Amino acid sequence: MQVENFALATCNLQLPLSYLLRRLIFSVFTLFGVALTVFLLLRLLPGDPARTLAGPIATAEQVEAARVEFGLDRPLPEQFFRFVGGLLRGDLGTSNISKRPVSEDIAARLPYSARIALVTVLLTAIVGITLGTIAAIKPYSWLDQLISIGTLVGISMPSYWLGIMLIIVFAVNLKWLPASGAERPESVILPALTLTLVFMAIIVRMTRASMMETLRENYVRTARAKGLVERLVVMKHALRNALIPVITVLMLQMGALTGGAVLIETIFGWPGIGLMISEAINAQDFPTVQGAVMIIAVIIIGINFITDLLYTLLDPRIRLGK
Amino acid sequence: MPHKHHPALAALLIPALVLAACAQPTPAPAPTQAPAKPAEAAKPAEAAKPTAAPLPTLAPLTGNVLRIAVGVDPASVEPTGVTGQIANMLDFIIEPLVTSDEKGTIKPGLAESWTTGKDGDLQWVQFKLRKGVKFHDGTPLNAEAVKVMFDRWLNPEVYRPTKFLTTMLKKFEVVDENTIKAYSEYSPEMFLSFILFTGFSPISPKSLTVAPNEIKKIAVPIGTGAYKWKEYARAQRLVLEKNADYWGEKPHYDLVEFRIIPDATARETALLAGQVDMIVSPPAPDIPKLQQDKSLKVAYAPGMRVIYAPFNMNDKTLQNVKVRQALNHAIDRKAILDKVLFGVSEIMQSPVPQAYNGFCEQKPYSYDPAKAKALLAEAGVKDAKFKFVAPTGRFFQDFPTAQAIGGFLQDIGVEATPSTMPYPQYVGEITKKAEESTLQLHYFGFAAPAPDAALGMFYIYAGSQIAPAGINTAYYKNDEADKLIEAAFRESDPAKRKDLACKAQTAIWNDPPALFLFVEKLVIAHSAKIGNIGFLPGERFAAIYAKPN
Numbered sequence: 111m112q113v114e115n116f117a118l119a120t121c122n123l124q125l126p127l128s129y130l131l132r133r134l135i136f137s138v139f140t141l142f143g144v145a146l147t148v149f150l151l152l153r154l155l156p157g158d159p160a161r162t163l164a165g166p167i168a169t170a171e172q173v174e175a176a177r178v179e180f181g182l183d184r185p186l187p188e189q190f191f192r193f194v195g196g197l198l199r200g201d202l203g204t205s206n207i208s209k210r211p212v213s214e215d216i217a218a219r220l221p222y223s224a225r226i227a228l229v230t231v232l233l234t235a236i237v238g239i240t241l242g243t244i245a246a247i248k249p250y251s252w253l254d255q256l257i258s259i260g261t262l263v264g265i266s267m268p269s270y271w272l273g274i275m276l277i278i279v280f281a282v283n284l285k286w287l288p289a290s291g292a293e294r295p296e297s298v299i300l301p302a303l304t305l306t307l308v309f310m311a312i313i314v315r316m317t318r319a320s321m322m323e324t325l326r327e328n329y330v331r332t333a334r335a336k337g338l339v340e341r342l343v344v345m346k347h348a349l350r351n352a353l354i355p356v357i358t359v360l361m362l363q364m365g366a367l368t369g370g371a372v373l374i375e376t377i378f379g380w381p382g383i384g385l386m387i388s389e390a391i392n393a394q395d396f397p398t399v400q401g402a403v404m405i406i407a408v409i410i411i412g413i414n415f416i417t418d419l420l421y422t423l424l425d426p427r428i429r430l431g432k
Numbered sequence: 433m434p435h436k437h438h439p440a441l442a443a444l445l446i447p448a449l450v451l452a453a454c455a456q457p458t459p460a461p462a463p464t465q466a467p468a469k470p471a472e473a474a475k476p477a478e479a480a481k482p483t484a485a486p487l488p489t490l491a492p493l494t495g496n497v498l499r500i501a502v503g504v505d506p507a508s509v510e511p512t513g514v515t516g517q518i519a520n521m522l523d524f525i526i527e528p529l530v531t532s533d534e535k536g537t538i539k540p541g542l543a544e545s546w547t548t549g550k551d552g553d554l555q556w557v558q559f560k561l562r563k564g565v566k567f568h569d570g571t572p573l574n575a576e577a578v579k580v581m582f583d584r585w586l587n588p589e590v591y592r593p594t595k596f597l598t599t600m601l602k603k604f605e606v607v608d609e610n611t612i613k614a615y616s617e618y619s620p621e622m623f624l625s626f627i628l629f630t631g632f633s634p635i636s637p638k639s640l641t642v643a644p645n646e647i648k649k650i651a652v653p654i655g656t657g658a659y660k661w662k663e664y665a666r667a668q669r670l671v672l673e674k675n676a677d678y679w680g681e682k683p684h685y686d687l688v689e690f691r692i693i694p695d696a697t698a699r700e701t702a703l704l705a706g707q708v709d710m711i712v713s714p715p716a717p718d719i720p721k722l723q724q725d726k727s728l729k730v731a732y733a734p735g736m737r738v739i740y741a742p743f744n745m746n747d748k749t750l751q752n753v754k755v756r757q758a759l760n761h762a763i764d765r766k767a768i769l770d771k772v773l774f775g776v777s778e779i780m781q782s783p784v785p786q787a788y789n790g791f792c793e794q795k796p797y798s799y800d801p802a803k804a805k806a807l808l809a810e811a812g813v814k815d816a817k818f819k820f821v822a823p824t825g826r827f828f829q830d831f832p833t834a835q836a837i838g839g840f841l842q843d844i845g846v847e848a849t850p851s852t853m854p855y856p857q858y859v860g861e862i863t864k865k866a867e868e869s870t871l872q873l874h875y876f877g878f879a880a881p882a883p884d885a886a887l888g889m890f891y892i893y894a895g896s897q898i899a900p901a902g903i904n905t906a907y908y909k910n911d912e913a914d915k916l917i918e919a920a921f922r923e924s925d926p927a928k929r930k931d932l933a934c935k936a937q938t939a940i941w942n943d944p945p946a947l948f949l950f951v952e953k954l955v956i957a958h959s960a961k962i963g964n965i966g967f968l969p970g971e972r973f974a975a976i977y978a979k980p981n
Contacts, residue, residue, distance in 0.1 A: 157856030161863065170900045208507035208666075209649070218666045274697060281705040289705035290698050291691060292668065293490040379693035379702070381667035389505075389694070394856050 133418060137411050144407040145197065145400070149190050152396050159394035163206050180206050180396075193400060202401030207393050212401035216383060220405065222292055223382035226374070227367035229302040230309070231360050238310045239356060242317025246352075247344060249322060261311035273304040273377045290379030301378045305371060309363060316359060320352040327351075358417055365413045369406035490665055498685040498962070498978055499708040501699040505692045506670050510650050512590055512631035515881075517712060519630040520972045521690050524672050525568075526633035526655030529559050529578070530624055534734060536789050536883045536969045538624050542573060542634065542656060548620035548924070554602055555924055557620045558613040565679045567636035568660045575612040579604065580637040582614065589648045600626050618921045619929060625789060625882035628969065658683045658976050667692055684979035703728070703957060710958035710965065710975065716829050719774050722957050729960050733967035734787035735778050735951030737879035738888070739827060741820075741837060742906035742946040744873070746866045749813055756944045758807035760797035762844045763947060767799075768836045772829050777950040783889055783940045785951040787969065790885030790920070790933035794941040797948065804844045818848040822875035823858045828952050834875045837947065848873055863899040866907040876905060877952060883969040885933040886920035889913065893940050908945035912936075 160177035177183045181192070196203055202212035241261070245254040264272075280300060281289035288297045324330065325348050333343045372384035383402055390398035493499075504517040514522060531541040543559035550556070565573040582604045584590050600623060604614045616623045626632070639654035640647050652661050658680065659672035670690040674683060691708055693699045699711040700718055714722055714730075723730045743750045743759075750756060765779045778786060781793045808814070818841075822834030834850035841848040853861065862874050880888040891897055894917055895909040916936035923929040941948070954971045963981040966974040 155854075155856070157854065157858070157860040159856070161859055162856045173900070205507075210507070215666065274701070277701045277705070281707075282701060285705065289701040289707050290693055291702075291707070293492050376695045377698050377701075379691070379695065379698045381665075381692075385694070386667065392855065 130419065133415055137415055140411055141404070141407055142194075145194060145404060146190070148400055148403045149193060152391075152394075152399055153186065155391075155394065157394065159206075159396060162394040197404060202404070203397035205390075205398045206395045207390070207398070212397050215386065215398060216402055216405055219381050219383045219386050220368070222380060223368045223371065223375075223384060225292075225298055226301055226305070226371055226380060226382060227364045229298050230305040230367055231364045233302055233306040234310050234313050234363070235357075235360055237306065238313030239317050239353065241310075242314040242356075243321055243344065243349065245314065245318040246321030246325065249318075254318075257314060261314045264307040265309075265311040267308070269304055269308045270373045270377060272307060273301065273374060276300050276304055277377070290377075292380055297378075297380075301371075301374045301380055304374055304378075305367065312359065312363075313356060317352065317356050320355055321348060324348045324352040361413055361417055362410075365406075365410040368409055369402070490668060493671065493687055493689055496684075496686040497689055498687070498975065499689045499691060499710070500975065501691045501693045501702050501708040501711040503692075503694050503696065503699065503713060505667055505694070506664070506690070507666065509653055510590075511633055511635065511653060512585065514630055516971060519970070520712075521670060522630050522633070522653060522655075523657070523968070523972060523974075524659040524688060524976055525657040525661055526630065526635065526653050527657050528628055528630070528633045529561075530627055532628055532969055534967050534969075534974075536625075536787060538628075546624075550924065551615065554615040554617060555620055555623075555922075556613050556615045557623055558607065558611060561610040561612070562679065563610060565656050566677060567634075567639070567656050568654045568675060569636050569639055571636045571638045571654075573634060573656055574609050575606040576609075577634050577637050578612045579606055580640065581632065581634045582612075584635075584647065585631070587648070619924050621789070621924075621926050621929060622882070622884055622887065622921060625884040625887070629881055659688055662687070681977065683976050688975075700957075703959070706959075709962050710956060710973075710978075712954070712956055712973065714955060714957050716774055716776065719776055719955065719957075727960050728957055730955065730957045731965065731967075732776065733954035733956075733971060733973065734969070735785045735953045736787060736883060736969065736971045737827075737877050737952040738780060738783070738785055738892075738948075739777070739830075739833070739875075739877045739950040739952050740780070740892075740946040740948055741822075741834075741873055741875050742862075742892075742908075743944075744866075744869055744871055745907045745909070745945060746869065747872050749811075749816060750872060752811045752813070753943055754807045754811040755813055755816075757797070758804040758811070758813075758844070759841065759846070760944055760947055761800045761804040761807065762846070763797075763837060763840050763949070764799040765949065768833055769950065772832050772836050773950065774829075776828065776955055777952050780948040780951055782885075782937045783893065783948065784880075784885045784937065785883075785888070787951075788880070788883045788885045788888050790930045792885075792930075792934035792937050794938060797944075801840075801844050808844065808846075814845070816846045818846060818872035819870055820848040820850045820873040820875075821858065821861065821871055822850045822852055823855050824852045826855050826858075827875075827877040830875055830877075833949070837875075837949075850875070862905045863903070865900060866898070869907070873947075874905065878903065879971055881970075885937065886917050886929070889933075889936055889940060890917050890921075893917075893945060906945040910939055910943055910945075913939040 158173070160173050160180065160182050163180060164173045164176040181189060193203070202216070204210065205212050205215055208215060241257045245257045248254055277289050277300060280287045287300050288294055291297055325344070330343060330348050333347050369384055369387065371382060372388045374380065375382040375385040383406070387399055387402045390402070502517045502521065506518045506521055509518060509522060511522060511526060528541050529543040530538050530546070532538050542562055542565060544562045545560045547558045548556065549558070559578070561573060561575065561578065567573060567577070571577065582601060585601055600616055600618060602615045602617060604612060606612055614623070633655060635650060636654040639645050640650070644651040654661070656679070658675055658678045660675050662673040663671040669692060672688045674686050691702070693702060696713055696715040700714045700722070702708045703711045719730060722728055743756055745751060769775060769777055769779060779796070781796065782791055784791055820834065820838060822831050824831040831850065831852055838849050861871065862876065878892050880891060891903050893904060893906070893908055893910065893913060894902070895904070895911070895914050896902065897904040898907050898909065899905045913936045916932050916939065920929050920932035920936065923932055954967070954973065956965070956973050958965055961981055962978050965978050968974045
């Protein structure tokens with residue numbers, strides 16, 4: 111029945127075009143808002159970026175020369191419109207530090223961030239959903255309590271400390287995995303594991319709650335009444351429905367992790383975009399910060415948009431406004 | 433109402449995400465090394481052009497590799513603008529005309545000998561270049577190639593870190609194929625100290641006209657060094673390979689990998705895990721533990737950076753020399769060195785580091801709170817309150833040291849609790865015009881571009897360098913010291929020069945513009961299996977001739 115609805119919706123093109131258009135326009139406004147916010151916040155940062163760029167022993171003349179060279183002497187509206195104009199042309203500007211196109215620097219580092227985000231989300235999904243399901247099947251049991259405590263411990267430990275501990279155990283003492291860098295396939299394991307241990311609690315608890323609610327549904331009761339074994343009831347009927355909100359959260363998590371894993375990238379020497387943004391902020395490299403933040407905003411807004419779009423396609427109640 | 437969840441949603445979303453995250457364009461070929469053969473010298477730098485596409489997964493290096501973890505990404509390697517660790521990496525590739533040992537004694541480099549002299553108001557140094565030396569692209573090193581380097585130095589479009597450097601070289605002339613004469617307003621001794629600077633290293637003239645290099649900016653330096661540029665992966669590593677045609681002693685390792693790890697703790701764990709052979713600047717609190725590890729060696733470079741706390745000489749209270757001397761007597765530097773700096777520094781004995789050419793030891797400011805209180809009383813100062821700011825993480829244990837200083841000043845009745853701020857803001861704060869500054873005390877560190885006492889005093893104490901024109905953030909003006917420094921710049925006799933520098937140091941020391949604190953040392957840690965690692969002036973390690981023990 112559910113698959114048929116999906117097929118009908120797609121084949122008959124029952125796509126709410128006005129809804130899509132509205133979402134697209136809102137997305138554009140959102141991106142504009144992000145661009146304005148990051149532009150203004152950077153310029154509100156204390157300190158003189160021209161001085162930072164010219165160097166601490168530069169003379170006043172050199173500082174002013176840097177100000178002109180990097181366009182920092184222009185009025186703010188002009189700087190903003192040049193920035194937005196560049197965005198519309200796909201030009202993210204040139205890094206004040208590396209003197210390379212920002213798009214090149216981002217293209218070099220974004221895949222590494224995406225790799226960590228993807229592996230983390232997959233690990234979190236596999237482990238988190240499994241533990242959440244077990245906890246839902248045996249609520250308030252000792253197993254449920256153990257899972258709850260375990261995941262709370264994970265979320266309570268600072269990621270920086272946890273990462274260092276994993277490095278000491280698996281890299282320094284056991285020498286099973288690399289301590290830093292991204293050159294080996296297994297290099298992603300420790301950083302992803304660190305993030306998984308920190309974020310898993312949300313997924314476990316969400317799966318548990320969603321599963322417990324689904325297991326109380328009438329159709330599940332019907333399935334049990336028909337004599338289906340419990341394993342089939344849980345895995346075939348309840349789990350798939352219970353997972354939808356969980357998977358939505360996982361997708362959003364992936365978007366957030368793509369740009370936000372600065373601490374992990376720092377301690378693991380992982381050449382991701384989060385660390386790049388952090389360094390650019392310290393160096394007052396405005397083009398890099400602006401460009402990277404916009405790319406991350408596009409990714410997150412895009413993921414949200416696709417999620418909503420697919421919900422609309424697949425759930426007639428949302429599509430028909432019921 | 434039954435929930436109608438759609439597992440197909442998940443079936444669509446997950447593969448889409450996987451494709452999005454994993455999708456990469458066809459990997460571009462990794463940057464290759466510049467060709468070594470003269471026949472291929474036509475396009476040397478083109479082969480090393482940084483790729484515009486996302487980087488492919490890097491292959492781990494195998495074989496005879498020296499792995500060094502550094503904290504800075506060499507994203508910009510323009511020689512005139514590099515300092516610190518990037519300059520250190522370039523030392524493997526490019527070489528100056530003269531070099532020095534650990535003590536700062538000038539020795540021949542690409543110039544096998546030199547003579548000095550005077551010509552009117554100018555002094556000159558005439559360099560005789562080594563014969564038979566070639567750049568990595570096969571271009572011969574000669575006076576014309578050095579001329580190109582000097583031309584770049586005088587080119588206003590080429591970045592240089594400070595204007596003063598451009599006044600160092602007035603003009604030059606090619607005498608013959610292997611001889612070049614450089615003229616300066618300043619003494620030959622000072623000029624030679626300066627020419628150790630990485631920015632003075634000759635670059636292949638031919639390579640300057642081949643992409644990605646250009647006359648104004650160098651992206652891939654083609655030098656004469658023991659190693660050649662092989663591969664650069666942004667934010668990951670810089671790889672150099674041995675120069676088989678090197679004119680000097682051949683190094684042991686075939687490859688050198690500079691692994692970019694910005695975080696000090698991450699560098700330390702990489703060393704402990706055996707992923708790298710050497711690291712720069714391990715975390716301060718872990719140094720004692722690393723020293724006890726028999727599988728490692730910890731080494732300290734001669735200190736090149738003064739750590740001091742400039743006063744605001746515009747403040748009426750601080751204009752009284754007794755107050756400034758009192759504050760200097762209030763600090764127990766030994767206690768800070770032992771408890772906060774883990775022994776990784778030296779106490780300042782002069783306004784310039786001990787390792788600088790022309791250093792003269794001064795009478796120390798002893799830790800004497802009673803004397804400090806007495807001096808304050810003589811000056812009529814009671815319950816002083818100072819605004820004190822310090823950066824965090826910029827210098828070795830900067831904020832913890834500032835907190836200790838605040839504690840010692842509290843003991844003599846001076847309220848000076850330090851606050852902190854992000855470094856860009858901090859620099860803006862301390863380089864404000866004197867009349868706009870609200871600080872009485874701040875915390876700073878400075879290493880001169882060359883290990884010369886007169887130069888070391890000039891940047892941070894000379895009247896002409898008062899912020900924001902320069903980096904004299906104490907707004908200090910001492911006419912006697914200024915005259916002596918200027919005279920030392922131009923004095924050609926080394927003994928007289930040292931005497932002038934000594935007098936300037938004494939003048940400043942006795943009229944202190946700052947709390948004279950410590951001389952910071954560069955610290956490295958490396959595997960005990962590797963030896964022959966030393967240091968060069970300018971906070972640099974010397975690992976070109978590292979080899980297994």
